[in-house]
Amino acid sequence: MRIAVLSGKGGTGKTLVSINLAAATETSAYIDCDVEEPNGYLFFKPRNIQEEEVSVRIPKVNDKLCSGCRKCVDFCKFNALAYIKDKLIIFEDICHSCGGCILLCPEQALTEKEKVIGKVQKGISDQVTVYTGVLNTGEPSGVPIIKKLLAEAKLEITKTTLIDCPPGSACTVMESIKDADYCILVAEPTLFGVHNLNIVYELVKLFNKPFGVVLNKCLDGEDLSEKFCLEKGIRILGRIPFDQELGRLNSNAEIAVRKSEKYRRIFSSLLETVEKEAHHEAASDS
Amino acid sequence: MKIAIPVDEKSLESKVCVSFGRAPYFLIYDTETKERVFLNNSAAASTGGAGIKAAQIIVDNKVSILLTPRCGENAANVLKSADVKIYKTGSVYAKENITDLINGKLSLLDEIHPGFHGHGGN
Numbered sequence: 231m232r233i234a235v236l237s238g239k240g241g242t243g244k245t246l247v248s249i250n251l252a253a254a255t256e257t258s259a260y261i262d263c264d265v266e267e268p269n270g271y272l273f274f275k276p277r278n279i280q281e282e283e284v285s286v287r288i289p290k291v292n293d294k295l296c297s298g299c300r301k302c303v304d305f306c307k308f309n310a311l312a313y314i315k316d317k318l319i320i321f322e323d324i325c326h327s328c329g330g331c332i333l334l335c336p337e338q339a340l341t342e343k344e345k346v347i348g349k350v351q352k353g354i355s356d357q358v359t360v361y362t363g364v365l366n367t368g369e370p371s372g373v374p375i376i377k378k379l380l381a382e383a384k385l386e387i388t389k390t391t392l393i394d395c396p397p398g399s400a401c402t403v404m405e406s407i408k409d410a411d412y413c414i415l416v417a418e419p420t421l422f423g424v425h426n427l428n429i430v431y432e433l434v435k436l437f438n439k440p441f442g443v444v445l446n447k448c449l450d451g452e453d454l455s456e457k458f459c460l461e462k463g464i465r466i467l468g469r470i471p472f473d474q475e476l477g478r479l480n481s482n483a484e485i486a487v488r489k490s491e492k493y494r495r496i497f498s499s500l501l502e503t504v505e506k507e508a509h510h511e512a513a514s515d516s
Numbered sequence: 517m518k519i520a521i522p523v524d525e526k527s528l529e530s531k532v533c534v535s536f537g538r539a540p541y542f543l544i545y546d547t548e549t550k551e552r553v554f555l556n557n558s559a560a561a562s563t564g565g566a567g568i569k570a571a572q573i574i575v576d577n578k579v580s581i582l583l584t585p586r587c588g589e590n591a592a593n594v595l596k597s598a599d600v601k602i603y604k605t606g607s608v609y610a611k612e613n614i615t616d617l618i619n620g621k622l623s624l625l626d627e628i629h630p631g632f633h634g635h636g637g638n
């Protein structure tokens with residue numbers, strides 16, 4: 231089963247929830263799709279790391295063949311091409327590798343070349359296989375890295391897989407949840423928390439994914455995200471209390487489930503709820 | 517010699533637009549013929565790479581000098597390869613900047629900001 235963990239912005243506890251659920255499972259895979267700022271590995275400290283580069287195909291021009299017709303320049307909707315002083319200029323960090331210009335060039339002046347945009351790493355941390363995607367700074371899109379991560383992790387189909395998504399609702403998030411069986415939205419109790427929750431709520435609805443919410447940083451006072459869930463009839467999967475111990479473990483890059491029986495219980499029961507929900511959804515779907 | 521300025525409105529009284537790539541219009545002033553033309557900036561609506569496309573428009577119109585409050589890295593590269601000089605605007609209004617340039621009161625834009633492309637990803 232593949233469980234995607236989302237939040238509208240970073241720092242809401244998305245990584246906390248995904249790593250602890252992965253650690254609470256007997257045998258699992260954790261995939262860090264937050265490729266611009268992966269941090270799950272800091273907690274898992276995986277060993278036996280295998281690394282593979284990820285590259286995309288971008289155009290290169292043969293000036294001798296180029297007639298200067300500018301068809302490619304007009305076509306590129308990312309404006310990655312310019313034609314200046316009888317020469318085609320290619321902005322590699324703007325190009326989204328759609329391949330369109332190469333197909334289109336009437337002179338066959340454009341061909342493909344490979345460009346490395348980042349890497350994927352795989353390592354082991356106790357019973358968890360840890361996958362990490364890293365996008366090099368300045369690259370326009372992490373989607374190819376996420377595709378690679380998810381394709382690799384698919385080989386571990388028997389394991390429970392936790393997908394730590396990038397924050398927000400950009401195309402990298404859509405890519406991350408595409409094959410997920412269930413989505414967990416992590417929310418904070420504040421007004422901003424509700425706003426951020428709404429972003430991912432809209433997204434999972436759009437994708438028609440079964441989902442539920444985990445309320446993080448719960449205090450005694452009013453929880454606006456909880457109110458939002460009740461109003462919209464969203465399933466609340468669990469609550470993570472706001473306490474110092476958890477904060478300390480987290481800021482020391484420790485996995486709470488591995489350090490404390492209390493949190494092992496909290497996350498194990500959360501996992502159980504999620505699994506039940508997901509099976510229930512799957513059953514009612516078919 | 518042609519001078520270009522990003523402007524908010526199609527008027528000689530217009531203010532200089534704060535953004536080069538996203539400016540709605542460019543005012544092109546020809547110092548020899550004293551002719552003024554307003555160009556629509558078709559790059560303004562693009563999702564990404566607006567600066568590159570805007571720079572292409574400037575180059576295609578045979579402009580020698582661009583007056584702008586700021587300019588991105590990629591656009592600056594396009595302009596540089598076409599030998600377009602970039603000067604930093606001083607006053608708020610387009611017209612005054614042209615006069616200032618002609619009187620030698622403007623200086624070259626030396627600070628080029630790196631692109632914002634890709635990040636945030638929306």
Ligand code: SF4
Nearest residue numbers: 296297299300302335
């Ligand atoms: S489409 Fe081909 S021939 Fe035309 S400008 Fe582009 S590279 Fe040159």
Ligand code: SF4
Nearest residue numbers: 306325326328329331
């Ligand atoms: S591959 Fe696509 S995005 Fe890249 S330069 Fe060509 S048309 Fe533009």
